Amino acid sequence: MNFLIKACGIKRSFFSGGKRIEVLKELDLEVYEGEIIAIIGVSGSGKSTLLHILGLMDAPDEGELIFLGLKNPFSLGEKKVASLRNREIGFVFQFPSLLPEFSVLENVLMPTFIGGFKNKEKRATELLKSMGLRESLFNRRSYMLSEGEKQRVVLARALINKPRLVIADEPTASLDEKTAVEIFDLIKNINRFYGQTFIVASHDRTFLSRCDRSFFLHGSKLYET
Numbered sequence: 001m002n003f004l005i006k007a008c009g010i011k012r013s014f015f016s017g018g019k020r021i022e023v024l025k026e027l028d029l030e031v032y033e034g035e036i037i038a039i040i041g042v043s044g045s046g047k048s049t050l051l052h053i054l055g056l057m058d059a060p061d062e063g064e065l066i067f068l069g070l071k072n073p074f075s076l077g078e079k080k081v082a083s084l085r086n087r088e089i090g091f092v093f094q095f096p097s098l099l100p101e102f103s104v105l106e107n108v109l110m111p112t113f114i115g116g117f118k119n120k121e122k123r124a125t126e127l128l129k130s131m132g133l134r135e136s137l138f139n140r141r142s143y144m145l146s147e148g149e150k151q152r153v154v155l156a157r158a159l160i161n162k163p164r165l166v167i168a169d170e171p172t173a174s175l176d177e178k179t180a181v182e183i184f185d186l187i188k189n190i191n192r193f194y195g196q197t198f199i200v201a202s203h204d205r206t207f208l209s210r211c212d213r214s215f216f217l218h219g220s221k222l223y224e225t
C-alpha cells in the first residue's frame, strides 16, 4: 500500500509562561492513500498540533516528515509549502471558517483563485450539490447560512482543488448530533467516490465506527486503538 505521509520521531514543544511544554515526542505515524484516520485524545493532548504538522502548517522541532514522497517538505521554503498545501491539502476546522461577505460559491472557489486555477464554477456547483446544499443558497452571502450548511460549504471548498489529503479538526464539534452524522456520512462518501485520504480529530463515537483506523494521542505519543 502506498503511504501519503510518513512521520518519524516527530517532536514539537512550545514555550509558555517561561516553561517548555512537550506536546509531541517521538511520534510515528504512517498514513496510507485513501484511508480515513481518526485522532482522538483529551483536550490539550496535542491533536491540533499534530494536524498542523501533518497539514504542513507548522514544522516539527525534530523528526522526519515525508509528504507525497517529499522528504522534509518544510525545507522547500514557505512559498512552495503554501503552494503544496493549496494543491494537495483541504482543511476543515471546528468552526466553519468562511469569508462572511463573500457568496457561498465564491468561498468554495477561493482556493482556485489562490492557486490560479480557472473555470472551476461548474465543479464548485457540482460539489455543493453533492454536499446536499440547496441551490438557492449558492449565491447567498455565507454569513446567512446555518452552521451545518456552512460546514458543507467548507467541505466543498476543501475539495475544490482535488487535494490528495483532507485534514479535519473536530469538524462536527459545533453541530447537533443529527447534522454531525450527516457530515460524517458525507466524509465517508467523499472518501469512497473521490478516494481522498482523511485525517480527522474527533471525539465522536459514531465517527470512530466509520473510519478505517483510529489513534489515541496520549502522553505525547500515538497509540493505534
Ligand SMILES: Nc1ncnc2c1ncn2[C@@H]1O[C@H](COP(=O)(O)OP(=O)(O)OP(=O)(O)O)[C@@H](O)[C@H]1O
Binding pocket: 014, 015, 016, 021, 023, 041, 042, 043, 044, 045, 046, 047, 048, 049, 050
Ligand atoms: N502556539 C502555541 N503556543 C504555546 N502553546 C501551545 C501552542 N499551541 C498549542 N499549545 C499547547 O499545546 C498543548 C496541545 O494543544 P492542542 O491545541 O494541540 O491540543 P488539542 O488536543 O487539539 O486540544 P482540544 O481538544 O482542546 O482542541 C496545549 O497545552 C496548548 O496549550
Ligand SMILES: [Mg+2]
Binding pocket: 047, 048, 049, 169
Ligand atoms: Mg484542537
